[in-house]
Amino acid sequence: MARAPSKAEKAKSQTEPGRYGLGDGLYLQITPSGTKSYIYRYKVHGRSRHMGLGSVKDMDLTEARKRAAKARLLVRDGIDPVAEKEAQKQAARQQRERTKTFAECAAVVIAKKTKVAKNAKHIAQWGSTLETYVYPVFGSQPVGTITKHDVLAVLTPIWDDKHETASRIRGRIEAVLDYAKAMGYREGDNPAEWKGNLQPILGSSDKLQRHQPSLPYVGLPLFMADLRKRDGTAALALEFAILCAARSGEVLGATWDEIDLAKKLWVIPATRMKAKREHEVPLTDAAVAVLKAAPRLTDVPYVFPATRGGKLSDMALSMLIRRMNGDEPKFVDGSTGDPIVPHGFRSTFREWAGNETKHGREVIEHALAHSLLNKVEASYHRSTLLPKRIKLMEDWAVYCARKLISESKIVSINQHIDVKTA
Incomplete structure (x- = not known):
């Protein structure tokens, strides 16, 4: 059946x-x-x-x-x-929504502004400045997790030297974070807000002489030992800047035709100097070694090129230090406790040279390409200080490579550095 x-x-x-x-x-x-x-x-x-x-x-x-x-x-x-x-x-x-990144939100804001923009160049600057300065720091970070510390990590290194650009970037960050809050991607106050938030920290004038967070010189050998373990062009550029006591902009813009390895001399043209005066930098053996390790890219004139050609950005050096510091910064300013920035190493050099050596003030100031107050003195020393500056920079290179017996030995009466084990 x-x-x-x-x-x-x-x-x-x-x-x-x-x-x-x-x-x-x-x-x-x-x-x-x-x-x-x-x-x-x-x-x-x-x-x-x-x-x-x-x-x-x-x-x-x-x-x-x-x-x-x-x-x-x-x-x-x-x-x-x-x-x-x-x-x-x-x-x-x-x-x-909570994992929306800053870059994703910025893309929407830029697209909206593009629709109503009257100035295409202005909108293009939005994208280029965010890509250059902001995205390397927190572009891929969830927009809801961005803090004032993150915003300051972008703005502090360029606030004085590139004040107008930095001010515009701050406003652009604020606009993106406002959009993110309106969309429900983040809560709380806007960490890029100016009045009563960033203003007391950064100051409103690019003419203010602000102290750049600098590493106490007693901790420099420890920093250099860590730096020399790092790979990449940014690490070479930062080491070269420290060894030459040069501004990061001078180093990142350096081209091979400015370098004379035979004479061990780097001649920076007046057009690239803050004082608009040609500056000669004696190169120590350590500095020459860095140059020999630097990559040479075809048709790229820069000594420290970006991966895709062109000039390495300021942010590359700032991000390198940030990675070295980690979540709990150990390389900090001796007075404020703030994480150090690339430009601060010039102060480190100045403090070391003034406190620990017998080199003359005019020699030290000339090494930093500072204008001497006495114009007659400046004119006289311009051509006579190079031999003395060679000796100064050699002493500096020796100090930078100084071997530490132990971190506990790094002490100073007038200075302090956090030397926690990395």
Whole structure:
């Protein structure tokens, strides 16, 4: 005797629109267009409801029964499966929103401004400044986690030397974070806000002579030992800047035609100097070694080129120091405790030379390319100080390479450095 077809088999054979029971609240639904799907019908809190489980094309009956069984357990506990599914979707949506990066939000803000912009150059500057200065620091960071410390990490290194650019970048960061808050991607105050927030820290005038966070010279050998373990062009550029007591902009803009390895001399043209006067930098053996280790790219004139050619950015050096410092900075300013910045090493050099050597003030100031107050003195020494500066820079190179017996030996009456083990 032939076996009678089961309820499921009868339902699967149907072609007419309607709902066909498969048992325990599970149904096969056929729409007027012929589409077949599984649904689960239930009652919760006195209301009759149903939820879609999926298309027949995407799952078999066994899978449909498993999904219906899960929903049935929720109903038994007084939970509406449809409401629970929507809550899970909402939670997933909120999670995605919390992981929106600063760069993603910035792209939306720039796109909106592009639609209404009258000045295409201005909008292009938005993108270029964010890519150069901001994205390397926190472009890939969830926008909801960005703090004032992150914003300062971008602005502090360029606030004095590139004040106008830095001021505009601050405003652009603020606008992006305002958008993120409006969209619900972040909460709380805007860490890039100026008045009462960044203003007391940065100061409003680019003419203010602000102290750049600098490393006490007693801790320099430890820093140099760590730096020389690092690979990459940025590490070479920073080491060269320290050995030459040069500004980072002078080093990053250095070209091979300014370097005379035979004479061990680097001649920086007046057009690239802050004082608009040509500056000769004697090169120690340590500095020459750095130059010989620097990569030479075809058709790229820069001594320290970026990976894709062109000039390495200021931010590359700042980010290198930030990586060396880690989450709990150990290379900090002796007075303020602030993390050090590349430009601060000139102060480190000045303090070391003044406190620990017998080199004359005019020799030290000339090594830093500072203008002497006495113009007659400056004119006389311009051509006579190079031999003395060679000796000064050789002493500096020896100090930079000084081997430490132990970190506990790094002490100073007038200075302090955090020397926690990295």
